[in-house]
Amino acid sequence: MDDLQPTAERLHELLRAGLPAEALLDDPDVMASYAHDMASFCPAGAPAAVVLPRTVEQVQHVMRVATELRVPVVPQGARTGLSGAANASDGCIVLSLVKMDRILEINPVDRIAVVEPGVVNAVLSRAVDEQGLYYPPDPSSWEMCTIGGNIGTASGGLCCVKYGVTAEYVLGLDVVLADGRLMSTGRRTAKGVAGYDLTRLFVGSEGSLGIVVRAVLALKPRPPRQLVLAAEFGSTAAACAAVCAIMEAGHTPSLLEIMDRTTVRAVNKLANMGLPDSTEALLLCAFDTPDPAADLAAVGVLCTAAGATEVVPAEDVAESELLLQARRLSLTALEAVKSATMIDDVCVPRTKLAAMLDGTAAIAEKYGLTIGVCAHAGDGNTHPVVCFDHTDEDESRRARESFDEIMALGLELGGTITGEHGVGTLKKEWLARELGPVGVELQRGIKRTFDPLGLLNPGKLF
Template sequence: MSDLTDRLAEGLPAGALVVDPDVTAAYRYDMAGFCEAGTPAVVVFPETVEQVQHIMRTATALRVPVVPQGARTGLSGGANAVDDCIVLSMVKMNRILELDAVNRIAVVEPGVVNAELSRAAGQLGLAYPPDPSSWESCTIGGNIGTGAGGLCCVKYGVTSEYVLGLDVVLADGRLLSTGRRTAKGVAGYDLTRLLVGSEGTLGVVVRAVVALRPAPAPQLALAAEFPSTDAACAAVCEVMAKGFTPSLMELMDTVTVRAVNDLAQMGLPESTQALLLVAFDGPHPAAELAAVGELCLAAGATEVVPAEDQAESEMLLQARRLSLTALDRLGTTMIDDVAVPRSRMAEMLSGVAAIAERCDLTIGVVCHAGDGNTHPIVIFDADDPEQAARAKQSFDEIMGLGLELGGTITGEHGVGLLKRDWLERELGPVAVELQRQLKSVFDPLGILNPGKAL
């Protein structure tokens, strides 16, 4: 321990190294439940690329595991500490290094908060589209590590589509630069895409070149109430089949609707079994909303409420933004992240309801309906071992259902610890073996975020 801290301190400024156990304990976990976490030996807060290189060289020399962290808003245990590790917190590398309106790129350090980049780009009439629900606190480095999505990904895509290039410190301290600053580029293997979503197991991102887009017009939204999730999912399929591209399309089941009502007294009818929120930000949003409203009514909506302006749109969308907070009030929550083909989303939701009944648990579901990404949220009493066991059973059954329907165990949260046992079931043994071989090329000693994902 003393050798580790002494050698780390040689290349770090005062205050960048913390060993106080009362402080380091706060860096053991991200926001996932049901994931074990070890006790770190030290937490370090580098401010430069050179300092990160020094940390990784020290870790390699002493064979000490390193767990990279951002804001720890992840939901898969991917940032959880392991025993006697170096927790490498990137939150102090938080500068926006460049904003280029001509080439529509930003160059940022990994600790930049998503919302801060969005606001800075907005001053130039540009936007950084990926918008996870935690965008006011999550960091770009964490978004890159998990391949994060967001509410508007149905139209604008996910993080991997916006990362053009990366500077990455490897396990041995070497600096790798991948990708480009240009709009196009196909030279060599696409190491950038390989690193996005790798959950800190291949290297430590210290700089990123990300694409920006022209800022969209303010969006208009509607809320459609349905008597069943089947009807709501049928409406989603019709909207997509007719060629519409909403900027947002979110679905909430009756458990979530009632929880939001209890929290915010929004006046949604208790008879509502599913609430569909759709928004457009194109040149004719009102006309598109009207057409989508007709599709919803034809699919069985009992009421369609279109907003007349942006303020009303924000009021409608507030129900979705409050959903996780509302469900958290009901007990301990475990959030699943299963994406299925849009055409099978109704089967996914009815299957989750059956699992909830079979396991005698409350499970609320919110969906990024436009891309089939469902978030079943299992609610239970963590102090009741029997109920906690049923919660874990339901979680596993939900992932199994997603795979049966041709989906994936994670659409945007990552594998981390929470879903590691399920990865081979989705990918198969050949793909997992190849991924382990890739891991050994980047990290031959296995010190980078050990035990995560693979």
């Protein structure tokens, strides 16, 4: 440890030379609070320094110091991630971007917003709503998560089925590279095909290629308030058949979510929602069209034909919000089942959704665990939540093994190991299986091009 001390002292000395005093944290107890995100089973190290910059120049200074001393840098947002992508490594600089939280521009004519990475998703959504605009990506942690973190993990949300994910709304970026240079990608225009699409390359890169310090985001006109329908089913197969029927009929719901029996019962226990215990699956469908009641009526017919035991369309926005409350409480309710959870993020083709849910139920039975599934059914993105006692070594082992089996099942069904949570450290081995050796080799080559010294978020993804 004594041999490392001069290096730490030198690191702090060089960082202080270009940072205000309040931007540099070096108290071990304070730094420990920045060591990890919300993922289970992901190791985290002890950072040598935590920096909270407020300007692009301060970020550049940090990266120049890191390059000079060969110190790894772990970028962070609000640390709401679920894959360990924001976890510190021993001796690293944690670069927390939460203080860079300005909305720089909202332009209703060009329909763009220009923001810093620390802007909270909900803050941006409300700000653009005041001008009659809409920023669609809405992760479940939208009240806490930052736009920079959303970009890093290419996050999605409940509205993906109609409006798409974060990648579809990032038009341009300002990025500080590993050596401190500043690069701009993309555009402010509605169209543009000049050169390789480096903007898309950074979206979902989990801070491994550069530090996003500014983003140009596309906006849409604010849609009408949505109305929601809830349909109860006696089997997951029937609920998933309804999903396929809705999509095959050409409907474009603003939300299409499914909750399995385990999740429904957990929500009932937590909030006394009054859902029947006989419900094997609950389907929620919403429309924000000019005539949502008519669309819900058409979907209700399809749900009944697929075997729904009850179909309840909301009559107004207040009733819609009440119906959606069950879905919003899903994770909280499952977290109350045991002391810890692992939230998987497997996305499969819609036609394989029933097989994914039924297969997950079989895995839960095999390992003697509670595993609830809620899913963005409209795009096949399932979130199996493995509930376990983290103080029980055997149960923790079974939880990890079940998690791996769920990912294997997703790949067998033609899916992907992550639809919106990212890879981090949690799914490194599974990323390699999904991409194959050639894919991994090429992606590592891209990483070396942008970060030849391997300083940016080392140990993540590959």
